[in-house]
Amino acid sequence: MRRRAILGYGVAGVGAVALMLFVGWWQVDGAGGPEPVGQRPVALTEMDFRLTDHEGNAVGPETLIGRPTMAFFGFTYCPDVCPTTLSDISGWLDDLGDEAGEMNVVFITVDPERDTVETMAEYVGYFHPAIRGWTGPEEQIARVADGFHATYERVPTESGDSTMNHSASVFLFAASGRFVTMIDYHEPREFAVPKIRRALEEETEGAT
Amino acid sequence: MKEKILTGALAALLTFGGLSTPVAADSQEILVDDVWARATIGVSRPAAVYFTLRNTGGDAVKLIGFETTIAKRAEAHRLKIDANGISTMEPAGEILLRPGNDLVFEPGGLHIMLMGLQEPLVEGDSIQLDLLFDDGGRMPVNVRVRGIAARGPRN
Numbered sequence: 001m002r003r004r005a006i007l008g009y010g011v012a013g014v015g016a017v018a019l020m021l022f023v024g025w026w027q028v029d030g031a032g033g034p035e036p037v038g039q040r041p042v043a044l045t046e047m048d049f050r051l052t053d054h055e056g057n058a059v060g061p062e063t064l065i066g067r068p069t070m071a072f073f074g075f076t077y078c079p080d081v082c083p084t085t086l087s088d089i090s091g092w093l094d095d096l097g098d099e100a101g102e103m104n105v106v107f108i109t110v111d112p113e114r115d116t117v118e119t120m121a122e123y124v125g126y127f128h129p130a131i132r133g134w135t136g137p138e139e140q141i142a143r144v145a146d147g148f149h150a151t152y153e154r155v156p157t158e159s160g161d162s163t164m165n166h167s168a169s170v171f172l173f174a175a176s177g178r179f180v181t182m183i184d185y186h187e188p189r190e191f192a193v194p195k196i197r198r199a200l201e202e203e204t205e206g207a208t
Numbered sequence: 209m210k211e212k213i214l215t216g217a218l219a220a221l222l223t224f225g226g227l228s229t230p231v232a233a234d235s236q237e238i239l240v241d242d243v244w245a246r247a248t249i250g251v252s253r254p255a256a257v258y259f260t261l262r263n264t265g266g267d268a269v270k271l272i273g274f275e276t277t278i279a280k281r282a283e284a285h286r287l288k289i290d291a292n293g294i295s296t297m298e299p300a301g302e303i304l305l306r307p308g309n310d311l312v313f314e315p316g317g318l319h320i321m322l323m324g325l326q327e328p329l330v331e332g333d334s335i336q337l338d339l340l341f342d343d344g345g346r347m348p349v350n351v352r353v354r355g356i357a358a359r360g361p362r363n
Contacts, residue, residue: 076249079256080287081295083246084315087359122249126356151294159281159323168295185289186316 040149044069044177047147051108051136054121059134061147061177068180068199069104069173073150073166075111076123081168082107084186089170090128095193099200100130108134110152110166112141174202235345237265238305242361243351245335251325255279257337257351258313258320258361263305270342271303271311278335280324287316297321302342315359329353 047061064071070089074082086107093100107124109115112135115123120133135141145152150167157163168185172195180199183192243259263269274282284300300318305311313319320337322329329335331353339347354361 077253079246079254079321080285080297080315080319083356084359087357090357091359151292155296157323161323163297165294165296167293168289169293182293184293185295 041171041173041179042147042149043179044147044173046177047144049136049140049143049147051134051140051144052117054117054124054133054135056117059132064104064106064173065177066175067102067104068175068196068202069106070170070196070199071104071106071108071148071173072168072170073108073110073145073148073152074168075109075164075166076115076119077111077161078164081185085168085170086124086127086131088186088189088192089131091189092192092196093128093130095189096196096200099197100128102200103130103196104132105130106132106134108141108144110141110145110164111154112136112138172196172199174199176202178202234265234267234269234343235341235347237267238263238269238339238341238345238347240339240347240349243349244354244358244361245322245329245351246358247331247353247356248325248329249356251328253325255322255325255329256315256319257282257322258315259349259351260313261305261311261339263307263309263311266307268307269305269345271305271339272342273340274320275338275340276322276336278326278329279322280326281322282337283321283323284313284318285321286318289316331355 044061044064049060051059053059072085072089074085076082089105093105105128107120109120115135117135120135124131124133148167148171152164152166154162154164170183172180172182174180180202181195183195239262241260241262243257245255245257248255261271271284274284276282284303285297286300288296288298290296303311303318311318333353335351335353337349337351339349341347352361
């Protein structure tokens with residue numbers, strides 16, 4: 001009898017814990033939670049990573065503070081998305097003219113195994129001179145992606161090589177490091193350039 | 209009797225004619241335009257070829273394969289961007305060309321991946337890519353190699 005009561009309490013306890021877990025899930029991840037913020041990156045000032053640019057300089061999120069930033073992920077073995085994005089960006093920078101010189105433009109590899117500093121230097125050399133190529137150890141690249149809420153994944157190909165799935169958007173930050181907006185992959189110039197101007201203007205507002 | 213044989217022969221001729229001629233002609237009704245590829249750095253990276261196909265015939269034609277001497281393998285791939293902005297590539301398989309329609313291979317969509325390059329694609333050069341159709345047709349296409357930063361066949 002007594003044993004049975006203990007068992008009963010036990011079942012009730014397990015039930016209560018399960019209920020609490022469910023309520024917790026409901027509030028945090030479930031339908032009862034707040035609207036998801038989506039894939040918005042945190043501010044650059046909240047990020048922490050150490051990489052190397054294509055000229056061998058040590059760089060990090062602090063390198064980007066003080067000027068508006070356009071950043072995106074890719075890899076140099078990418079046949080379609082990355083050269084397209086780099087060409088699009090080169091075109092947007094041409095449109096911006098002198099203003100392009102006022103921003104950081106950073107291409108961050110998700111394939112550091114193949115994209116060494118030298119490889120990045122050769123590759124970015126084919127595009128607009130404002131574009132910087134950043135690479136670094138695998139775990140540092142992972143930290144960058146965390147901060148950006150970006151994802152990447154190595155996918156083996158039939159030929160024994162690999163390709164990468166990755167976030168294809170271009171991220172825009174204000175000079176303060178605050179995230180402004182994203183430009184979708186291959187977004188037309190008439191939408192992309194005003195978005196970049198917004199990031200540039202935010203800098204002016206912040207300064208005055 | 210003689211008449212009957214003749215009719216039979218004519219029917220056979222028409223049947224064979226009806227089967228072979230228009231089918232063989234299907235892929236001959238395909239026009240190709242705006243053919244280009246980006247130059248590559250070395251041979252270890254894959255290349256992508258783009259073009260526009262127009263089916264001017266009255267029947268659908270299927271594009272079933274690609275061959276080139278410059279790469280070990282040539283495959284149609286399709287780029288996909290999901291709701292989270294993640295890009296993935298997948299083999300496009302056989303591609304149907306509907307009569308009267310254009311099919312555009314362009315950055316961010318369909319492209320022919322050249323894998324295992326035998327030599328780099330050099331800006332200003334041309335390479336040959338053969339398009340293979342389901343009616344047995346083979347269409348050699350001259351691909352103009354543009355710069356690495358090219359955005360299209362003309363810009």
